[in-house]
Amino acid sequence: MKATAKAHTNIALIKYWGKRDETLILPTNNSLSVTLDGFYTTTSVEFNEQFTKDTFVLDDVSIAGEQYQRVANFLNLVRQLAGKEIYAEVKSTNAVPTAAGFASSASGFAALAAASTKAIGLKLDNTELSRLTRQGSGSACRSIFGGFAEWKKGEKDDGTDSFAVPITPKEHWDIRVAAVVLSSKMKKVSSREGMKRTVDTSPFFQGWVDSIPTDLAEIKEGIFAKDFEKVGQIAEANCLKMHATTLGAQPPFTYWLDTTVTVMQTVRALREQGIPAYFTIDAGPNVKVLYLPENEEEVQSTLRNIPGVTDVKLSRVGQGITYLEDESIV
Ligand code: PMV
Numbered sequence: 001m002k003a004t005a006k007a008h009t010n011i012a013l014i015k016y017w018g019k020r021d022e023t024l025i026l027p028t029n030n031s032l033s034v035t036l037d038g039f040y041t042t043t044s045v046e047f048n049e050q051f052t053k054d055t056f057v058l059d060d061v062s063i064a065g066e067q068y069q070r071v072a073n074f075l076n077l078v079r080q081l082a083g084k085e086i087y088a089e090v091k092s093t094n095a096v097p098t099a100a101g102f103a104s105s106a107s108g109f110a111a112l113a114a115a116s117t118k119a120i121g122l123k124l125d126n127t128e129l130s131r132l133t134r135q136g137s138g139s140a141c142r143s144i145f146g147g148f149a150e151w152k153k154g155e156k157d158d159g160t161d162s163f164a165v166p167i168t169p170k171e172h173w174d175i176r177v178a179a180v181v182l183s184s185k186m187k188k189v190s191s192r193e194g195m196k197r198t199v200d201t202s203p204f205f206q207g208w209v210d211s212i213p214t215d216l217a218e219i220k221e222g223i224f225a226k227d228f229e230k231v232g233q234i235a236e237a238n239c240l241k242m243h244a245t246t247l248g249a250q251p252p253f254t255y256w257l258d259t260t261v262t263v264m265q266t267v268r269a270l271r272e273q274g275i276p277a278y279f280t281i282d283a284g285p286n287v288k289v290l291y292l293p294e295n296e297e298e299v300q301s302t303l304r305n306i307p308g309v310t311d312v313k314l315s316r317v318g319q320g321i322t323y324l325e326d327e328s329i330v
Contacts, residue, residue: 008094043088046119054088181312228292
């Protein structure tokens with residue numbers, strides 16, 4: 001009873017920021033992301049009657065503590081769904097530079113969900129898989145799909161209508177994303193803690209939630225029409241709105257560093273020179289820059305030259321989950 005799956009991380013252009021249910025991981029707003037081929041996790045899961053507990057090895061290191069517990073809790077959901085009391089050995093390899101500020105939890109939980117459900121003999125379609133993945137890590141439910149995907153927040157208390165749906169496949173549009181890595185060891189407010197504090201205390205939170213339907217409708221129009229400027233403008237503005245909510249929280253916080261702001265200004269300067277480039281930022285100081293293939297060299301060299309930038313990692317649009325037996329795996 002063994003299976004191996006590969007999942008890519010994703011970057012949200014319309015952010016998920018705020019939960020209406022912390023246990024089931026139900027969001028207060030729909031979000032929309034693009035899956036990236038450059039960053040992924042490969043996970044093997046073996047269920048065996050001989051095992052006396054779950055084990056989790058990440059990049060050849062045996063994991064304990066909170067990280068282990070999140071994996072074991074997720075496997076409990078899988079066991080419950082399958083009606084089987086059987087432990088698993090989980091082995092993961094991350095090709096997600098954690099320093100690049102990508103939530104490796106997105107590709108991690110998507111790969112874990114795909115491999116574990118297959119290994120235990122469940123036959124889930126991608127909607128069911130996305131719904132289950134959501135309960136490991138919210139943003140991970142979007143990584144089931146390639147290309148652009150939208151996570152529907154759903155209305156129900158039990159979360160059955162909260163899962164991601166594909167918007168366009170990866171072949172639809174060749175846009176690029178540069179992950180700009182900054183030299184900081186700043187202590188991070190986790191996305192979990194940051195969202196909670198914002199929902200509980202920020203007077204800007206309701207404004208954020210109210211602004212989402214328009215952003216979503218417009219960015220989808222832009223994606224379908226391959227209107228890069230429109231998509232970039234909406235994504236950048238949506239990111240700024242999300243980060244503005246954190247300044248209104250109590251106690252206030254921000255994920256930005258001085259270099260974060262410098263990168264943002266540099267991206268705007270690129271636009272003034274006629275190069276369409278737009279930024280987005282998650283729950284950390286690093287910046288992701290959206291650009292078009294024809295501007296790759298110029299964008300890359302400009303970003304690399306910013307003092308305080310330690311690395312720039314480029315990615316194309318990626319595919320959804322794959323299983324190792326698939327021909328499509330490379
Ligand atoms: O799913 P989490 O807990 O990693 O939260 C992700 C939140 C953001 O990255 C800030 C936004 C998003 O939609 O991915």
